[in-house]
Amino acid sequence: MKILLMVLGFLFAVLPTAEAAIYQQGIVYVIYDEEGAAAPKNKTDINANGVPDVVEDIATQINAARELFKDVFNYPDPLGSERYKNVTSIEVDIGAKEVMKNNGYAFSAVRKNSKHNPKERALQIQVANTINPHKNSTPAHEYFHLIQHGVTRCRGTWYSEGMAKWSQDSVTKIKKYPDGKNLPTLLKSKTFEQEVFKVSYDASNLLWYPLAVNMNDKAKIPSSLMKKYKYVDGAPVFQDNIIYGANVMREVLKSFKAREALLTKEFGSWDEWIKNRNDERSYKIMFDGIKEIQAKGKI
Ligand SMILES: [Zn+2]
Incomplete structure (x- = not known):
């Protein structure tokens, strides 16, 4: 029981909660808590749209890396690849750095019921709530793992x-x-x-x-x-x-x-x-x- 509680505690602490906010930019959805242990540490919102700028910037860095690799250098797009056919989006969960330990993680498994639409499938990335894309290229790094997963085992x-x-x-x-x-x-x-x-x-x-x-x-x-x-x-x-x-x-x-x-x-x-x-x-x-x-x- 103690172990089970510890496991549950870990999951709740690391991932955004059920009340999490969802920010969409193209095919990228960033899922984040507005308050609490997993919420983005930096809440600066200079465009006053109610979304922390780091959340928007994480999505922007992923979309930029995606367009560069896919459209300029002809890398296979993980979305719609043989392995990930019927996958239409990338979901990024913002998690608590203290629990995650590292800055990011990219999953090779598909999220069958995506958080923004349970009828759709998504690829999944986790990014720590301390990440500032101005100084840190974790979002691009994790996106590249999705390219790798899509191409080869x-x-x-x-x-x-x-x-x-x-x-x-x-x-x-x-x-x-x-x-x-x-x-x-x-x-x-x-x-x-x-x-x-x-x-x-x-x-x-x-x-x-x-x-x-x-x-x-x-x-x-x-x-x-x-x-x-x-x-x-x-x-x-x-x-x-x-x-x-x-x-x-x-x-x-x-x-x-x-x-x-x-x-x-x-x-x-x-x-x-x-x-x-x-x-x-x-x-x-x-x-x-x-x-x-x-x-x-x-x-
Ligand atoms: Zn990595």
Whole structure:
């Protein structure tokens, strides 16, 4: 009983309550408590529309990242993908940071009865109530996880967290990118491979940025998009117009998807692979896909 109460206490504390407010911006719905432990800490409302600006800004950052990846760089849209067909929206729950511990979470499972309309299905993200999108790219990071989930079942935090951290380049200004010159040599080294498999967020600096720079994949965010997406106070969502690696990462995701057949064969069946997605054998097959893309030399 005590355990049950603790579990219930956890759920009530972390998620918005049944009386939560819902803010909609396009296909993004942000669900938040106006008062209490899970309510957004920053209640600034400079446009006086009754919605805390951070709530609007979270939705804006997600919509901006979505348009950039989907319409500019042709990433598959998680909504309507093979895995998520009949899913029409993204729901973002604002939760208490003290309970969540981390800044955000993206679920791979669909919310069958969405909170804004129980007849519709939604993809789900959780964002901590301390997040301020001006300084923090958690919403874009979590949205990128939805792209990953929509494309491939491949796992491994070196891939999922490392690449999601890379994706934050879309909305933040990166002062110095790691040098990718020695990446071709590193990719041939077993020690490097082992090092990559052990890390999560740090794989962005160890592997993903060097890969992007090495492959010279420097792209510009169109000025129309730079102008379109502004936070409530007028600050631009895209802090600079340069993004490295957007084309390379799309190809890596496609390569992982294409390798699912190989992975199924390696493990004997799809179910066996799914059970063992965090096995090094699985990682190596994914890694070979990255090597192949790098060896081709252009995207
Ligand atoms: Zn993440």
